[in-house]
Amino acid sequence: MYEHFSGGVFSDQLDGGRAGAEIVLTASGVSARVPDGQSFAIPYRECNVEICGYNGRMVFCRDSTRTVTIFCDDRKFARELSTASSGTLDAQLGDALQRVRSQSRRGTLVGVVSLAAILLFIVGCYFGVRYGAKGAVHSLPISVDRQLGKTAFSSMDLGGPEVKDPAVVAAIQKMVDQLKPHAAIDGLDFEIHVVDSEELNAFCLPGGVIVVYTGLIANAENPDQVAAVIGHEMSHATLRHGLERTSQSLGIWAAVSLLIGDATGLIAGGADLFQVAVVNSYSRDQEDAADKEGVRMLHEAGIDPASMAQFFKIMEAEHGDMPELFAWISTHPQHADRIASVTATVDALPERQYTPLDIDWQEVQSKVKDVAKTTKGDR
Amino acid sequence: MYAEIRDKPSFANIHVKLQPGDQIIAEADAMACMSSTIEMDTKWSGGFVQGILKRVFGGESMFVNTFSTQTGGELVLTQPFPGDMQCLELNGNTMFLQPGAFIACEPGVKLGLGWAGFKMFIAREGLFRLKVSGIGRVWFGAYGGIFQKEVEGEYVVDSGHLVAYEPTIGIRIGMAGGIFSSFFSGEGFVTRVSGPGRIYMQSRSFDGLAAWTNAHLW
Amino acid sequence: MQYEFLSRPAMTAAKLTLDAGESITCEVGAMIAMSRGFNVETTSRNKGGSGGIVKGLKRMFAGENFFLNHFTATSPAQSLFIGPAMLGDIIHYPMTGGTLVVQGSSWLASTSGVEIDATFQGIGKALFSGEGIFWVKCTGRGDLILNSFGAIHCVEVNGEFVIDSGHIVAFEDTLEFRLGKAGKSLIGSFLGGEGLVCKFSGQGKLYYQTHNPPSFGKLLGPKLKPR
Numbered sequence: 079m080y081e082h083f084s085g086g087v088f089s090d091q092l093d094g095g096r097a098g099a100e101i102v103l104t105a106s107g108v109s110a111r112v113p114d115g116q117s118f119a120i121p122y123r124e125c126n127v128e129i130c131g132y133n134g135r136m137v138f139c140r141d142s143t144r145t146v147t148i149f150c151d152d153r154k155f156a157r158e159l160s161t162a163s164s165g166t167l168d169a170q171l172g173d174a175l176q177r178v179r180s181q182s183r184r185g186t187l188v189g190v191v192s193l194a195a196i197l198l199f200i201v202g203c204y205f206g207v208r209y210g211a212k213g214a215v216h217s218l219p220i221s222v223d224r225q226l227g228k229t230a231f232s233s234m235d236l237g238g239p240e241v242k243d244p245a246v247v248a249a250i251q252k253m254v255d256q257l258k259p260h261a262a263i264d265g266l267d268f269e270i271h272v273v274d275s276e277e278l279n280a281f282c283l284p285g286g287v288i289v290v291y292t293g294l295i296a297n298a299e300n301p302d303q304v305a306a307v308i309g310h311e312m313s314h315a316t317l318r319h320g321l322e323r324t325s326q327s328l329g330i331w332a333a334v335s336l337l338i339g340d341a342t343g344l345i346a347g348g349a350d351l352f353q354v355a356v357v358n359s360y361s362r363d364q365e366d367a368a369d370k371e372g373v374r375m376l377h378e379a380g381i382d383p384a385s386m387a388q389f390f391k392i393m394e395a396e397h398g399d400m401p402e403l404f405a406w407i408s409t410h411p412q413h414a415d416r417i418a419s420v421t422a423t424v425d426a427l428p429e430r431q432y433t434p435l436d437i438d439w440q441e442v443q444s445k446v447k448d449v450a451k452t453t454k455g456d457r
Numbered sequence: 458m459y460a461e462i463r464d465k466p467s468f469a470n471i472h473v474k475l476q477p478g479d480q481i482i483a484e485a486d487a488m489a490c491m492s493s494t495i496e497m498d499t500k501w502s503g504g505f506v507q508g509i510l511k512r513v514f515g516g517e518s519m520f521v522n523t524f525s526t527q528t529g530g531e532l533v534l535t536q537p538f539p540g541d542m543q544c545l546e547l548n549g550n551t552m553f554l555q556p557g558a559f560i561a562c563e564p565g566v567k568l569g570l571g572w573a574g575f576k577m578f579i580a581r582e583g584l585f586r587l588k589v590s591g592i593g594r595v596w597f598g599a600y601g602g603i604f605q606k607e608v609e610g611e612y613v614v615d616s617g618h619l620v621a622y623e624p625t626i627g628i629r630i631g632m633a634g635g636i637f638s639s640f641f642s643g644e645g646f647v648t649r650v651s652g653p654g655r656i657y658m659q660s661r662s663f664d665g666l667a668a669w670t671n672a673h674l675w
Numbered sequence: 676m677q678y679e680f681l682s683r684p685a686m687t688a689a690k691l692t693l694d695a696g697e698s699i700t701c702e703v704g705a706m707i708a709m710s711r712g713f714n715v716e717t718t719s720r721n722k723g724g725s726g727g728i729v730k731g732l733k734r735m736f737a738g739e740n741f742f743l744n745h746f747t748a749t750s751p752a753q754s755l756f757i758g759p760a761m762l763g764d765i766i767h768y769p770m771t772g773g774t775l776v777v778q779g780s781s782w783l784a785s786t787s788g789v790e791i792d793a794t795f796q797g798i799g800k801a802l803f804s805g806e807g808i809f810w811v812k813c814t815g816r817g818d819l820i821l822n823s824f825g826a827i828h829c830v831e832v833n834g835e836f837v838i839d840s841g842h843i844v845a846f847e848d849t850l851e852f853r854l855g856k857a858g859k860s861l862i863g864s865f866l867g868g869e870g871l872v873c874k875f876s877g878q879g880k881l882y883y884q885t886h887n888p889p890s891f892g893k894l895l896g897p898k899l900k901p902r
Contacts, residue, residue: 086550086625088653095607096623096655098549098590113549113592130627130651132553138625138653147653149625185629463885464826467685467762470885486890489842490883493835493874533883535842537890539685539762539825667898 081158085110085150087118101150103162108139110148118146122163129156129174134182137174216318220265223321224285231287238275241292241449246272249442250290253305253435254312260378262316262371274449278393280304282311284320292446298389301435301442306386309379310372317371319364369416373423382432383424390417458563460594462542466602469542470535471561475526483534483561485520492530498523510570510585521568534561534596542598543605543657545621551590554597554621556583563593576630582619582648597621601661608652616648617662623654676786676818678767684826687765688758689783691820698747699818700791701784705744705757712750718743759783759822766827766882768819774848777811780888781821781844788817812848821845825886836875841887847879 083101087110099110099118107121126140136151137159156175160168241247247270254268266286277291288311290304298304314320369386376383394417458479461472473481475495485499499520524532536542545552547566559568569588577583589595599620606612608626622628629649650656676699677692688707691699695712703717746755759765768775770789785791792812813819821827823844830836832850846852852875875881 088625092548094546094548096548096550098547098551130625132622132624132626132628134627136625151624181629188631463828464684468764468826468885470826488839489885489887490830490836490838493837495837533828533885535825535885537886537894539886539891663894664898667895670895671898671900 081154083150083152083155083158085148085152085155087112088147088149089118090145092116099148101148101155103158105162108148108159118148120146120148122166125163125167125170127159127167127170127174129171129178134178220263220285223266223315223318226320227283227285227287227315230283231289236271236273236275236289237277238273238291241272241274241446243272243445243449245438245445246292246295246442246449249301249437249439250288250304250308252437253301253308254288256379256381256435257305257309257312257375260375261312263318266315268312268315274446276450280307280311282308282315284315284318286312286315288312292450295446296443296450297392299392300385301437301439302381302385303389303392305381305435306372306376306383306389309375309381310368310386313368313371313375314364317364317367319368322364365416366419369420370423373420373427377427377430380431380433381435383427384421387417387420387424390420460544460596462544462596466541468539469598470533471542471596473524473532473534474529475524475532476529477527480523480525480564481532481534481561482521482523482564482566484559485522487534487536487560488522488524489533489535491524491532492526494528494530495524495526495532498525523564536560536598538600538663540598540600540659540661541603542596543603543621545589545595545597547589547591547593547595549590549592551588551624552595552621553624554587554589555599555619556585556587558597558599558620559587559589560596560598562589562595565593566591566595576628582617597657599659600663600666601659603657603659605655605657607655608650611649611651612656614648614650614656614658615662617664618658618660619648619650619656620659621657622650623656625652625654626656627651678818678820680765680767684764685762686758687763687822688756689765689767689820691755691757691784693746693748693753693755695748695751695753698745698787699755699784700787701744701746701757702759702782703744705759705783706746707756707758709746709755710753712748712753713755714747714749716745716747718745757784757820761824761888763822763824763884763886764827765820765822768821768845768882770813770815770817770819772816773814775813775819775845776848777813777819777821777845778843779810781823781884782811782813782819783822784820785813786817786819789813789815789819821882823882823884824888824891825884827882827884830881830883831879832875832881833878834876836881837872838875838881838883839887840873841889842883842885843873844882844884846875846881849879850875850877850881852876 081103083103085099085101086096087099088096092112097112097114097116099112101108101110103109104119107119108125109117109119111117120139120141124142126142126144128138128140130136130138131149131151133151135153135156136149137155138147138149139159140147156171160171250270250272254270258266258268268282268286268288271287271289272295273289273291275291276293278293278297280288280290280294282288288308290308294307295304298307373383373386376386458476458481459474460481462469463472464470470489475481488497491497499522501520542560553571553573562568567590569590571586571588573582573584573586577586597620603620613631616630627650629651631647631649676694676697679690679692681688681690693699765783770785782791790813792814821844825842827844832846840854852873854873
């Protein structure tokens with residue numbers, strides 16, 4: 079007639095102070111029987127009821143002297159207890175349930191607020207780091223840039239054989255030598271590599287490793303235009319954009335590991351992140367800054383900065399003919415705006431006489447064509 | 458069956474003397490050495506599915522070994538890490554154990570795997586917990602020393618340091634202090650336990666060792 | 676030579692007191708502290724000249740170092756503190772002409788009358804016992820100091836005894852051992868986690884440690900950063 083529940087008892091009379099028990103709700107009270115035969119009972123009128131336990135649903139019945147506690151976490155127990163005690167314990171049960179509910183509500187609130195706070199903190203760190211990183215980076219010595227650039231270069235797949243033809247290399251070297259004295263910072267040794275590839279691209283790694291693809295040379299009308307591109311790329315190195323970029327992404331995961339504690343998996347991914355950040359994804363702001371700085375260098379070196387805008391126009395026009403990745407453009411989007419912005423910068427410059435570069439461009443371009451033919455022949 | 462925990466608290470191990478008819482059930486791999494007169498029988502821990510679940514989530518192995526003897530013999534049971542062990546005498550009651558803490562028990566004890574909830578996961582106690590119930594002795598251990606407390610009211614335990622606790626213990630996750638001190642005190646989240654009931658805590662945490670070692674690896 | 680063990684059983688260090696002319700050979704890196712009256716010689720040779728490169732290499736395979744340190748006291752009552760790298764216990768074993776086979780990394784120090792030689796365990800046994808191909812065979816007369824990971828206990832084997840191979844510290848070579856299955860069936864052995872165990876038979880002392888480094892390493896390893 080009476081339902082049996084499985085639960086436990088706390089009592090000093092038991093060995094170890096506790097035991098599992100079979101609980102029965104009799105007409106007069108809660109009764110519990112432990113495995114070795116001992117019995118405990120708490121009459122309803124002496125019962126103090128509480129609800130807690132590991133799942134927040136355990137019902138504890140304590141006697142008035144608090145020496146015996148009978149507990150059960152069966153789902154139906156609370157209801158059965160209410161019925162069996164003919165409502166005398168309802169007030170206590172009600173209060174206990176209320177307390178549990180409000181506690182769990184408070185718990186959920188705290189949980190949500192903490193989660194929101196943590197997310198806010200992470201987002202705040204991200205932005206803080208992005209802007210803070212910029213300042214921190216410029217206090218690092220230039221040797222750091224050089225190391226980064228060399229490491230990136232040694233692990234890169236250039237996409238073609240290096241061109242050693244003295245005429246070609248000398249031409250590029252001349253451009254670099256003329257621009258170098260006007261660089262924003264000292265201490266950078268620019269190392270030149272010309273790579274045979276149809277790619278219309280050139281880039282400069284931190285620390286001054288410059289790579290120029292023959293596709294660029296073949297498509298430029300005159301050496302001034304190539305010099306303009308080189309000036310832009312050198313600016314990325316002299317303005318230390320690569321370092322800014324990596325420190326930003328590194329800074330973010332440094333913040334993340336501060337919170338999570340262990341970012342071992344991220345270290346492995348960080349190596350890839352590093353290369354991407356350095357070569358491909360200078361931000362819009364950085365591109366803009368490189369444009370302006372490139373124009374300034376060209377101007378001070380005596381090379382006509384208008385060639386930069388001219389080259390952009392060539393790129394825009396030839397854009398459609400390029401079957402492969404329009405390398406330079408794809409990493410440098412929004413060319414229409416850029417042409418306008420560069421032109422405006424050039425117009426704002428004071429008047430000055432410019433001297434075209436003294437390079438036999440025809441010779442250079444024909445050498446480049448020869449190299450391309452031989453390479454094609456080898457393939 | 459005679460069983461004694463020796464070399465506490467750093468290298469605790471159980472020295473067992475079995476008589477014919479005695480049996481002790483232990484985690485696979487717990488046996489360090491034994492007399493040749495002891496027989497070892499391997500079984501799935503509570504059935505195939507339970508066994509797998511216990512391995513993946515409970516940090517225990519899929520199998521348990523039952524040791525018995527025809528003529529009497531001795532056996533030494535140990536745990537993979539240095540630390541302390543405790544013996545619990547169950548009298549029909551239940552105890553929750555941290556994953557990986559279980560070492561051995563008498564045949565009258567049942568082992569089950571339970572879902573611990575995300576709360577416990579945040580408290581670095583694992584998503585699952587081991588439930589031991591029935592009648593008989595249970596031996597469990599941890600990395601570090603083990604000390605127990607009878608809790609009445611509220612108590613605070615560092616996350617990851619709760620080895621075993623009774624089901625009557627209420628558990629809430631809280632911050633160590635205010636938001637600032639929580640993160641910078643190195644404590645972060647703590648577990649607030651409320652009684653009545655008994656808890657067992659460990660004085661070292663394995664994650665703590667791993668973190669310290671990692672910090673010194675570069 | 677006198678010896679005393681401090682901070683047992685987990686962080687044991689051995690305090691050795693030597694008289695003028697006495698010497699002790701220790702594992703490289705074992706020295707914690709010593710008084711000024713010691714002559715230290717690092718060599719791959721055993722004290723007394725025997726040994727050399729081959730023996731040094733054999734020692735390396737056994738898990739010991741290629742080099743050994745010989746400490747010779749030049750005045751009376753010099754003290755030397757030694758200890759192993761990992762936490763654990765240290766014991767003393769008196770060598771009286773018999774042979775003691777010691778597990779690779781458990782040899783810590785021995786006096787000059789004790790000859791140490793890494794011995795080949797046999798490929799078959801080695802592959803399965805997971806212990807490494809070489810053990811260190813100690814013969815002669817003198818004092819032998821051994822270390823362990825865990826507490827050390829001694830069993831007087833008389834008949835047969837089964838032990839998980841990672842727990843062996845040392846045994847007298849009057850004991851024979853075979854690799855065997857722990858449980859009744861082969862499957863039980865692999866799945867039961869015990870794998871293959873060493874079954875000792877005969878009469879003699881067997882020293883075992885309560886914990887084994889491979890199990891601890893297997894737990895800690897995955898939590899560590901990749902190098």
